[in-house]
Amino acid sequence: MWSNGVWRTVLSLLLFCQYGLSIDIEIGNDASIKKAASSLARGLVRFYTGNATGMIPGLLPDPYFWWEAGAMFMTLVEYWSLTGDTTYNNITTEALLHQIGDNDYLPSNQSRTEGNDDQAFWAFAVLDAAEYNYPNPPPDKPSWLALAQSVFNQQASRWDTQHCGGGLRWQIFTWNNGYNYKNTISNSCFFQMGARLARYTGNQTYAELAEKAFDWLLDIKMIDDEYRVYDGGDVEDNCTNPTILEWTYNYGNLIAGSAYLYNFTNGSDVWGNHLTKLLDAVEVMYPEEYGGKILVEMACEPAETCNVDQPSFKAYFSRWLAIASQLAPFTRDRIRPLMETSAQGAAGQCTGGPQGEWCGRKWYEKVFDGLNGVGEQMSALSVIQNLLIDSTRAPFTANTGGNSTGDPGAGSGGSGGGGGSTSNLLTRPMTSADKGGAWFLMVLIMVLWSLAGWFMLS
Ligand SMILES: *[C@@H]1O[C@H](CO)[C@@H](O)[C@H](O)[C@H]1NC(C)=O
Ligand SMILES: *[C@@H]1O[C@H](CO)[C@@H](O)[C@H](O)[C@H]1NC(C)=O
Numbered sequence: 001m002w003s004n005g006v007w008r009t010v011l012s013l014l015l016f017c018q019y020g021l022s023i024d025i026e027i028g029n030d031a032s033i034k035k036a037a038s039s040l041a042r043g044l045v046r047f048y049t050g051n052a053t054g055m056i057p058g059l060l061p062d063p064y065f066w067w068e069a070g071a072m073f074m075t076l077v078e079y080w081s082l083t084g085d086t087t088y089n090n091i092t093t094e095a096l097l098h099q100i101g102d103n104d105y106l107p108s109n110q111s112r113t114e115g116n117d118d119q120a121f122w123a124f125a126v127l128d129a130a131e132y133n134y135p136n137p138p139p140d141k142p143s144w145l146a147l148a149q150s151v152f153n154q155q156a157s158r159w160d161t162q163h164c165g166g167g168l169r170w171q172i173f174t175w176n177n178g179y180n181y182k183n184t185i186s187n188s189c190f191f192q193m194g195a196r197l198a199r200y201t202g203n204q205t206y207a208e209l210a211e212k213a214f215d216w217l218l219d220i221k222m223i224d225d226e227y228r229v230y231d232g233g234d235v236e237d238n239c240t241n242p243t244i245l246e247w248t249y250n251y252g253n254l255i256a257g258s259a260y261l262y263n264f265t266n267g268s269d270v271w272g273n274h275l276t277k278l279l280d281a282v283e284v285m286y287p288e289e290y291g292g293k294i295l296v297e298m299a300c301e302p303a304e305t306c307n308v309d310q311p312s313f314k315a316y317f318s319r320w321l322a323i324a325s326q327l328a329p330f331t332r333d334r335i336r337p338l339m340e341t342s343a344q345g346a347a348g349q350c351t352g353g354p355q356g357e358w359c360g361r362k363w364y365e366k367v368f369d370g371l372n373g374v375g376e377q378m379s380a381l382s383v384i385q386n387l388l389i390d391s392t393r394a395p396f397t398a399n400t401g402g403n404s405t406g407d408p409g410a411g412s413g414g415s416g417g418g419g420g421s422t423s424n425l426l427t428r429p430m431t432s433a434d435k436g437g438a439w440f441l442m443v444l445i446m447v448l449w450s451l452a453g454w455f456m457l458s
């Protein structure tokens with residue numbers, strides 16, 4: 001049935017897919033960075049099926065969770081702001097508007113998966129949109145800024161002083177695993193959101209709440225005396241026994257938030273010092289044994305124990321490091337070399353797929369490691385595209401040209417949005433039938449896709 005010739009074609013195609021073209025970047029040459037970013041963004045969007053007929057805008061297929069789709073659209077807004085390429089703006093706007101859902105980024109379809117951290121990643125996407133004057137939504141929709149304010153206000157109302165002296169719990173809903181856990185990511189996201197809202201709006205209240213979150217993390221030693229940052233603590237033991245795992249994205253949140261507040265306070269010593277100490281501590285993510293200048297997700301990458309979420313963390317960390325170098329210029333000379341070596345490492349991993357636009361995970365390895373997914377792709381895109389930060393204007397504020405109109409009361413039961421109410425979430429949690437339906441569609445698409453491939457070959 002299949003001649004040798006056909007088999008050889010298939011085989012060489014497969015090999016080509018593994019070790020095909022590579023992504024070239026030339027540091028200091030913006031055109032080469034943009035070209036690479038464009039290939040990588042195309043590779044990233046290949047994973048997205050939410051704009052196909054009958055699919056739900058803003059969702060990635062299994063196994064990717066809701067939050068990671070928010071993070072992907074955040075990265076695509078950043079892609080647009082750094083490169084000026086509008087190719088993905090339509091799918092991005094559609095996704096950002098659809099996932100507002102019935103409750104300002106607390107859509108009832110996601111009540112099984114959404115924690116405070118998950119919700120925050122969608123808020124970061126619209127914060128980016130506000131800060132770069134990404135085209136405003138139609139007038140009948142809330143503005144980007146109002147959406148971010150709503151998420152922040154919702155979370156401020158979830159601040160819980162009953163255990164651990166404060167902090168946000170990981171989960172929003174009591175029925176989800178992790179409700180009793182106060183994780184650093186939820187609180188560091190809250191911190192960064194507050195810092196950015198303070199800088200954009202000039203409203204001091206956001207800065208105060210952000211500072212409260214930072215100080216709480218210090219108080220309970222989730223940020224220790226050396227500014228090492230841990231995963232979280234349990235309400236059962238009043239957060240006295242932190243889980244000693246360190247993730248790049250927690251450092252990234254704290255570094256970016258400190259830089260926004262540093263900028264907002266016209267260069268205060270307080271935030272300058274926090275920033276310096278965090279940058280000292282995060283050197284553990286650039287370990288000597290892997291060259292000393294390449295970013296490594298130490299808690300899972302070398303041992304290959306990363307779950308589906310974790311390979312994406314380097315994307316956010318890279319972005320937040322870059323923005324810190326811009327908003328706190330005294331950190332630039334320290335940050336820039338780390339970005340460049342990491343980006344070069346990442347580019348070396350981007351030799352997978354037919355156009356050499358799929359990226360592996362371990363930036364310190366010389367050959368495509370075959371570990372490819374949304375997280376790896378987004379991380380490589382992010383560290384590479386953020387090399388453009390020096391030639392990109394700083395994020396706007398309301399005083400410097402930002403024109404997203406806010407709604408300070410959104411999400412607090414006053415005006416705007418669906419408020420922080422969670423009552424309608426009880427009506428329709430995701431059933432296993434929904435999940436089955438999604439799976440069936442995915443499998444069908446994959447089967448059709450491979451059939452199409454075979455037809456083209458024969
Ligand atoms: C979805 O969007 C991508 C990126 O813009 C595009 O390449 C693709 O053709 C779109 N798919 C559909 C079904 O419209
Ligand atoms: C985006 O949508 C507008 C309006 O529907 C359309 O004119 C434009 O061609 C679309 N752009 C892309 C890149 O799909």
Ligand SMILES: *[C@@H]1O[C@H](CO)[C@@H](O)[C@H](O)[C@H]1NC(C)=O
Pocket residue numbers: 056098099100101102107109
């Ligand atoms: C929630 O699920 C329904 C049914 O699948 C879908 O029509 C709707 O678009 C989803 N809403 C969101 C915000 O994803």
Ligand SMILES: *[C@@H]1O[C@H](CO)[C@@H](O)[C@H](O)[C@H]1NC(C)=O
Pocket residue numbers: 163164165166219220238
């Ligand atoms: C729990 O921790 C907080 C913050 O460290 C502290 O203020 C509070 O007294 C502790 N509560 C108990 C019951 O130990």
Ligand SMILES: *[C@@H]1O[C@H](CO)[C@@H](O)[C@H](O)[C@H]1NC(C)=O
Pocket residue numbers: 153203204205206408409
């Ligand atoms: C500042 O933010 C707080 C907290 O969201 C809000 O209550 C207050 O109305 C805001 N003030 C102004 C002047 O917008």
Ligand SMILES: *[C@@H]1O[C@H](CO)[C@@H](O)[C@H](O)[C@H]1NC(C)=O
Pocket residue numbers: 264265266
């Ligand atoms: C920062 O500087 C600006 C312009 O000089 C001033 O309006 C603002 O009040 C200052 N902010 C702080 C927190 O000192």
Ligand SMILES: *[C@@H]1O[C@H](CO)[C@@H](O)[C@H](O)[C@H]1NC(C)=O
Pocket residue numbers: 262263266267326327328329330394
């Ligand atoms: C705030 O950020 C802007 C934009 O990068 C920069 O020019 C300015 O120097 C920063 N402010 C401080 C105090 O570093």
Ligand SMILES: *[C@@H]1O[C@H](CO)[C@@H](O)[C@H](O)[C@H]1NC(C)=O
Pocket residue numbers: 133403
């Ligand atoms: C907001 O700013 C953008 C870019 O600077 C501009 O294109 C848009 O027209 C502005 N919108 C309003 C309502 O001023």
